[in-house]
Amino acid sequence: MKSIILKTASNYLLPLLLLFAVFILFRGHYKPGGGFVGGLIASIAFVLHAFANGLQSTRKLLRYPPGAFIPTGLAISLLSGLAPMFAGKPFMSAEWLSIHIPIIGLLGTPLFFDIGVFFVVIGIALTILFTISETIL
Amino acid sequence: MIIAVLSGFFFAIIALLSGKPIRKNMGWIPALLPLTLFIYFFSLLPALASGPLRFKYEWVPSMGVNADMKLDGLSMLFCLLITGIGTGVFLYASYYLKGHQYLNRFFCYLSIFMAAMLGMVLADNLVLLFVFWELTSISSFFLIGFNNEEKISRRNALMALTITGAGGFLLMAGCILIGSASGTYSINSLLASAGNLQQHTLYGWMLLFIFAGAFTKSAQFPFHFWLPGAMVAPTPVSAYLHSATMVKAGIYLLARFTPILGHTAPWNITLMIVGGITMLYSAFHSLQRTDLKEILAYSTIAALGILVFLLGVGTDAALLAAAAFILVHALYKAALFMVAGILDHETGTRHVGLLRGLGKVMWPVATAGLLAALSSAGVPLTYGFIGKDLIYEATLHAPSFAVLLTAVAVLTNIFVLYAGFQAGIRPFAGELPQQYRQLHLPGWRLWIPPLVLALLGVVFGLLPSLTDEALIRQVYTSIGGQGTLPPLKIWHGFNTVLLLSGITLVAGCLLYFLYAPSAAFRPLTDKWQHFSPEAITIKCSRAFLKFSNWYTNLFHSGYLRAYVSIIIIFITCLLGLKLVLDVKVYFDIKTNISGIRLYDAVVFAIILAAIWKSVSTSSRINAVASLSVVGYCICLLFVIYSAPDLAMTQFTIDTLTVVLFVLVLFRLPPFLKINDRKVILRDAVLAALFGAVISIIALEAMNEPTTKEISRFYAENAYVMAKGKNVVNVMLVDFRGFDTLVEITVLTIAALGVYSLMKLRVNSTTKE
Numbered sequence: 001m002k003s004i005i006l007k008t009a010s011n012y013l014l015p016l017l018l019l020f021a022v023f024i025l026f027r028g029h030y031k032p033g034g035g036f037v038g039g040l041i042a043s044i045a046f047v048l049h050a051f052a053n054g055l056q057s058t059r060k061l062l063r064y065p066p067g068a069f070i071p072t073g074l075a076i077s078l079l080s081g082l083a084p085m086f087a088g089k090p091f092m093s094a095e096w097l098s099i100h101i102p103i104i105g106l107l108g109t110p111l112f113f114d115i116g117v118f119f120v121v122i123g124i125a126l127t128i129l130f131t132i133s134e135t136i137l
Numbered sequence: 138m139i140i141a142v143l144s145g146f147f148f149a150i151i152a153l154l155s156g157k158p159i160r161k162n163m164g165w166i167p168a169l170l171p172l173t174l175f176i177y178f179f180s181l182l183p184a185l186a187s188g189p190l191r192f193k194y195e196w197v198p199s200m201g202v203n204a205d206m207k208l209d210g211l212s213m214l215f216c217l218l219i220t221g222i223g224t225g226v227f228l229y230a231s232y233y234l235k236g237h238q239y240l241n242r243f244f245c246y247l248s249i250f251m252a253a254m255l256g257m258v259l260a261d262n263l264v265l266l267f268v269f270w271e272l273t274s275i276s277s278f279f280l281i282g283f284n285n286e287e288k289i290s291r292r293n294a295l296m297a298l299t300i301t302g303a304g305g306f307l308l309m310a311g312c313i314l315i316g317s318a319s320g321t322y323s324i325n326s327l328l329a330s331a332g333n334l335q336q337h338t339l340y341g342w343m344l345l346f347i348f349a350g351a352f353t354k355s356a357q358f359p360f361h362f363w364l365p366g367a368m369v370a371p372t373p374v375s376a377y378l379h380s381a382t383m384v385k386a387g388i389y390l391l392a393r394f395t396p397i398l399g400h401t402a403p404w405n406i407t408l409m410i411v412g413g414i415t416m417l418y419s420a421f422h423s424l425q426r427t428d429l430k431e432i433l434a435y436s437t438i439a440a441l442g443i444l445v446f447l448l449g450v451g452t453d454a455a456l457l458a459a460a461a462f463i464l465v466h467a468l469y470k471a472a473l474f475m476v477a478g479i480l481d482h483e484t485g486t487r488h489v490g491l492l493r494g495l496g497k498v499m500w501p502v503a504t505a506g507l508l509a510a511l512s513s514a515g516v517p518l519t520y521g522f523i524g525k526d527l528i529y530e531a532t533l534h535a536p537s538f539a540v541l542l543t544a545v546a547v548l549t550n551i552f553v554l555y556a557g558f559q560a561g562i563r564p565f566a567g568e569l570p571q572q573y574r575q576l577h578l579p580g581w582r583l584w585i586p587p588l589v590l591a592l593l594g595v596v597f598g599l600l601p602s603l604t605d606e607a608l609i610r611q612v613y614t615s616i617g618g619q620g621t622l623p624p625l626k627i628w629h630g631f632n633t634v635l636l637l638s639g640i641t642l643v644a645g646c647l648l649y650f651l652y653a654p655s656a657a658f659r660p661l662t663d664k665w666q667h668f669s670p671e672a673i674t675i676k677c678s679r680a681f682l683k684f685s686n687w688y689t690n691l692f693h694s695g696y697l698r699a700y701v702s703i704i705i706i707f708i709t710c711l712l713g714l715k716l717v718l719d720v721k722v723y724f725d726i727k728t729n730i731s732g733i734r735l736y737d738a739v740v741f742a743i744i745l746a747a748i749w750k751s752v753s754t755s756s757r758i759n760a761v762a763s764l765s766v767v768g769y770c771i772c773l774l775f776v777i778y779s780a781p782d783l784a785m786t787q788f789t790i791d792t793l794t795v796v797l798f799v800l801v802l803f804r805l806p807p808f809l810k811i812n813d814r815k816v817i818l819r820d821a822v823l824a825a826l827f828g829a830v831i832s833i834i835a836l837e838a839m840n841e842p843t844t845k846e847i848s849r850f851y852a853e854n855a856y857v858m859a860k861g862k863n864v865v866n867v868m869l870v871d872f873r874g875f876d877t878l879v880e881i882t883v884l885t886i887a888a889l890g891v892y893s894l895m896k897l898r899v900n901s902t903t904k905e
Contacts, residue, residue, distance in 0.1 A: 024785075030862040032781035034869060040789035047796055067892065070885050077878055094871050096860055108860070110870040113877075117870070120881040124888040125793060133800045135895040 003052070010052035017045030025118050026111075035114035039121025046122075047129055055130060066126035073119025080112035138192040138206050141174055142259060145252025149245040156241035164231030165582065167244045171223035171251060178216045185213055185611050191261065191325070201322050207261035210611025211392055214460070215258040215385070217608075218467050222381045223251050225586030229475055230373035232582035233482055243283060247377070250276035254382050258389055263312040263322045270308060270350070273386060274301040277378050281370040293366035299678070300363045304353025308390075311346025314339060324393065331397045344403055347394055348411075355387025355441045358415040359670035365434040372478025375430060380437050380470035385463065388444045392459065396617030400451055408449025413545050416442030420552030424652070429477040429487040429560050433470065436513075436556035439549055440466045447528065450535050450542065453613075453620040458527035460612035461625065464604065465512065465524035468594045472509035473560045475587035476502055480564055482583070483576055489559055490653075496565030498576045501584045503565035508591035510561025512598070514554040514645060515638060519598040522638065523625050525550060529634045547641055554645030555652075563649075601625035702823060709827045712834065720837060736777065744770045755808055761798040765791055782865040 021042035028034030050058040059065070084093045096108035148170050152159065159167070184190060189209035196204040208216070227247065234240050253272035260266040275298070282294030316322045318337050319330045327334070334340065351357075356364040364384065368375055378384070391408070398404060416439045423435035440462075447459040479502050480495065481487045496503035508519070515525035528550075532542040578584070597604050605625045613622075629635065692703060744767055751763035768791035775784035812820070851864050851872060861867035869877050 028863055028866040028870075029860075032785060032863060032865075034782070034863070034866040036869070037782070037785045037789060040786065040793065044789060044792055047793070051796075067888075070888065074881065074885060077881065081874065081878060091875075094860075110861075110867075110874065113874055114866075114870045117877060117881055120885065124884050127888045128891045129793070129797060129800070131892050131895045132797065 006052045010049050014045050014049050017048070018042055021045065021118075025114060028114060029111070035117035036121055039118040040125060042118070043122050043125035043129070046126055050130070050133075055134060059130070062126075066123055066130055069119045069123030070127065073116045073121075073123060075116070076119065077113050077116025080109040080116060083109055083112075138208070138259065139194055139204065141177055142206070142252055142256045144170065144174070145248040145255065149248040149252070152241050152244040152248060154241075159241045159244060160236060160238075164235060164240065165228060167248065168224055168227035168231065170248060171220045171227055174255070175217065175220035175224055178213065178220055181208065182213065182217075182607060185210065186607070189615065196262075196265070201316075202264045203262055203323070204265055205261040205323060205325075206259040207325060208259060209615040210460075210608065210613070211389065211615040212258045214463060214608055214612050215382075215389055216255060218385075218464070219251060219254045219258070219382050222377060222467060222471050222590070225471070225475070225590060226373045226377040228582045229376070229478070229586045230371070232580050233373055233478060234371060239283075243280075243371075246276050246279045246283070247374075250280060250378065250383070254386070257386060261324050263316055263324060263327075266324070267305070267309050267312050270354075270386065270390075271302075271305050273383055274298060274305055274354075277301075277367075277374075277383050280374045280378060281367045283371055283374065284369065287369070290369045293363070293369050296674075297363040297367045300353050300360050300674075304350045304360070307346045308350025311343055311350060314343050314346060318343070324397075327397050334398060335401055340398075340401075341403065344398060344407070347390065347398065348407060351387035351390045351445075352411060353387070354390070355384050355445065356415075356438050357387070357411050357442065357445055358418050361415060361419060361438050362669070362671035362674075364438055365431055368428075368430040368434050372430070372474060372481060375434075376471045376474035376478065379434065380474050381467040384437065384441055385444075385467070388441065388448070388459075388463065391445065391448050392616045395448060395451070395456070399448070399617065405449050405451045408445050408451075409542070410449075412442045412444070412446030412449050413542075414442075415439070416446060416549040417545060418442075420549045420556075423552060423556045427489050429480065429489060429492075429564075430474070432489070432556050432559050433473055433477060436553050437466075437470055439553055439556075440470065443528065443546070443549060446542075446546075447531060448616075450531055452531060452535060453618050453622060454527070454534055455531035456616055456618040457609070457613045457622055458524070458531045460609050460616065460618075461527050461604075462524045463612075464597075464609070465520050465594070468590050468597075469509040469512040469521060469557070472505055472587040472590040472594070473513065473557065475583075475590075476506040476509065477560055479579060479583050479587070483579055484573060489563055491570075492564035493567045494565070494569030495573060495576070497569050498573065499578045499584070501578065501588055505584065505587040505591040506561035506565055508561075508595055509587070510557040512591070512594035513557030513561070515550065515641065517638075518595070518627065520594045520601075522598060523601055523627070525638055525641070526629065526634055527625075529637045533633060533637075543637065547637055550641045551645045551648060554641065555648050558645070558649045599627065601627060702820070705823060705827050709823070709830050712830050713826070716830065716833060716837075737774075740770050740773050740777075755810070757802050757805065757808055758799070761795060761802065765795045768794070782863070 021038045023038075024033040024041060025035055025038030026033075028038070046058055046062070049061065081091055084095050085091055087095065089095070094108055094110050148167070152167060181190065185208070189207055189212075192206040192208075194204040194206070196202055227244070230243065230247065231240075234243060237243065250273060253269045253276055256269035257266055257273060260269055278294050278298040281297050282290050284290045285294075312322075315327065315334065318339060319327055319334055321327065321330070334343065337343070353360045364379060367379055370378070419435045419438035419442060423432050423439065426432045426435060444459055444462060444466075447455045447462065449455075477487060479499070480492055483499070484492065484495075486492065512519040512521035515521040528546055529543065532546045533539055535542050602624065609625065694700075747763040747766035747770070751760045751767070754760050754763065768787065772784045772788045772791070775781070775787060851868055855861050855864045855867040861871065
């Protein structure tokens with residue numbers, strides 16, 4: 001599937017889509033969105049890139065194998081759940097800082113939890129898609 | 138206290154990681170752990186005189202499950218045995234398995250086991266007790282199967298795990314039953330509600346479950362057969378697990394529950410019968426064995442039988458005898474096992490017929506064997522004599538069948554004496570054969586532990602007051618003994634008990650001199666092999682394998698279409714049946730269903746058209762595209778009915794699914810019409826039924842007056858408590874965050890599954 005138009009478009013679309021994914025991720029706390037959808041959008045961005053430029057170049061772009069995103073995300077989520085325990089609170093109780101950052105909003109453990117979900121979803125979607133397409137083609 | 142229990146688990150990890158130093162010459166270091174613990178527990182001994190020590194730790198207080206610990210006499214005795222004999226075994230193993238490739242793993246398993254045993258005997262909560270109980274089963278599985286390259290090792294380890302695991306499963310049922318009947322899981326509080334429990338209508342089931350756990354663990358007839366099989370383990374394991382500690386866990390459980398469930402007719406009679414059968418059966422079997430460890434295994438089962446039997450007799454005298462006999466047996470049996478291990482290690486055989494005259498080349502080992510054998514025989518001035526005295530005392534004054542019980546006890550003791558002499562004396566007596574002349578004494582780490590244990594047996598025998606007040610009486614009170622009994626003494630004067638001891642000694646010695654152990658009787662007993670519990674168990678497990686094979690083949694044809702139809706048929710039948718039987722189906726169009734608007738109708742029409750296309754087309758890509766149209770239309774519905782989060786997710790998922798489909802489509806063979814008219818008709822009927830059931834359920838669900846409380850709670854508190862305005866997301870990451878954590882873990886497992894499935898297939902094709 002080599003098409004100049006798609007190839008050129010994907011080069012511009014990838015950063016845009018990724019930005020959009022991150023935007024959706026941070027937006028989730030107040031408006032529709034969240035880590036799960038954000039992760040799916042990000043993986044669609046990479047899949048589009050893979051369609052246009054071939055799997056190898058997407059893998060090169062990612063640098064790490066997509067499987068590596070899974071443990072990273074799981075660890076972030078788990079740590080965000082464990083963090084309150086150091087302050088003597090039960091596992092997974094939400095802790096917020098009172099700093100308000102534009103776009104991102106409030107900083108707190110649920111945000112990091114959502115970021116973890118984001119990475120896990122990217123890792124899973126890409127692992128499944130890449131593995132299947134590599135085995136098939 | 139909890140640190141003392143958990144230290145074994147921490148140490149296990151350290152041991153696992155430090156393979157090289159342990160294998161080289163630091164093997165004695167692990168022994169410091171049980172030694173430290175032994176000193177710690179020993180220092181607590183004086184404090185015990187003023188009542189049991191209790192340690193409170195919260196675990197899951199909301200469910201009444203706490204990691205509370207209690208150190209009373211019974212726990213103390215076991216703790217001292219576990220850590221004391223543990224020290225010996227750790228030292229012994231460091232020499233016995235010197236240079237073994239996996240010595241670090243061995244110490245890892247052994248310390249896990251030790252920690253689990255300590256936790257079990259200290260636990261003051263049924264759930265905690267059960268958790269540690271299972272840990273001992275699992276760690277002993279690894280220890281029995283330590284020589285995992287041998288088939289017999291793996292088989293016997295699995296057998297032991299199956300039997301003790303099944304018992305543990307029933308024990309769990311028993312714990313839950315007792316916990317819910319009395320309303321508490323704390324063993325200490327159970328003592329107070331003993332009367333209520335015994336009057337409970339489910340008392341019989343409680344007994345059954347507790348007995349199942351105890352009998353399987355302590356190798357009582359008819360579950361005894363795993364213990365001789367477990368002798369494939371390295372000897373230190375046999376000495377530790379299968380004589381002194383793990384097999385006594387069942388005894389511990391029974392003793393612990395004696396004040397709670399005991400002293401009723403069903404309790405006493407069952408224990409007496411099972412214990413009695415076990416002790417006679419296995420003591421008789423030990424005569425026919427020629428392998429040192431097997432002889433010891435059967436005599437261990439006999440000793441466990443005696444303990445169960447004594448708990449069954451249940452009088453004060455019997456409880457005291459049981460308390461003392463636990464210690465007596467642990468001391469001499471661990472020593473005998475270690476002696477047998479030394480012989481095996483040095484000569485390479487455990488056959489009693491081949492081992493002669495070794496006392497000349499390894500006298501300290503011979504001394505240990507002799508002293509242990511004398512204690513097991515109950516020769517005067519040894520601790521075994523006192524133990525045996527107490528047993529006869531208990532049986533003679535039993536409330537009923539005193540003569541029969543005494544006869545059984547005497548007979549068993551004669552056989553036990555014989556077994557002890559076979560293992561502790563015969564290999565060292567007589568002429569030294571030519572091939573053993575160049576043997577010499579092994580390292581001190583091998584012979585010091587059994588010698589110390591055997592010497593203790595004599596010291597305690599000479600000075601029974603050493604153990605009496607401080608330990609044995611404490612055990613006696615903690616298992617429910619109330620009356621005051623005379624102190625342990627070396628000499629009771631001339632009475633029936635002494636006469637019985639004399640008879641035992643004389644008959645046992647006669648047997649030892651007249652009957653050489655041989656397998657002569659084996660053909661006779663082997664005839665009954667088909668009916669032995671072991672054979673029945675094996676047959677049952679084979680039948681189970683066959684059944685599961687048949688069952689799996691029945692449903693797993695390997696065709697995706699078959700799987701899908703089976704699942705749908707099953708769900709339709711189940712839900713349909715429930716709908717027809719229990720639910721009064723009605724729906725009120727006016728109140729519940731909003732009017733159909735134009736865009737509803739349009740979306741609906743598109744969905745219908747797309748579905749028709751997808752089932753009627755003969756091109757796969759068309760079918761996939763039409764399916765995705767259905768998916769996007771559902772997104773539209775979500776948008777219309779204000780569920781933007783769902784719509785977004787559905788939209789992205791649908792996109793990815795289509796991509797996935799397109800990827801796979803390349804590989805599939807050309808589209809074939811494999812279904813004839815009949816099959817299509819069948820599938821259509823099935824699909825229609827399934828759709829109908831689901832629709833009815835959906836409509837019905839709207840009728841049910843659901844409580845809005847939960848959704849109101851989330852809507853109201855999302856911003857107040859969790860500072861978020863998007864309720865769906867707040868629920869995902871905050872209120873129900875734990876669910877999400879588990880869900881992403883499940884997703885990870887799914888991804889791993891896909892990955893390994895695809896990669897495995899590549900490997901198999903490249904092989905071809």
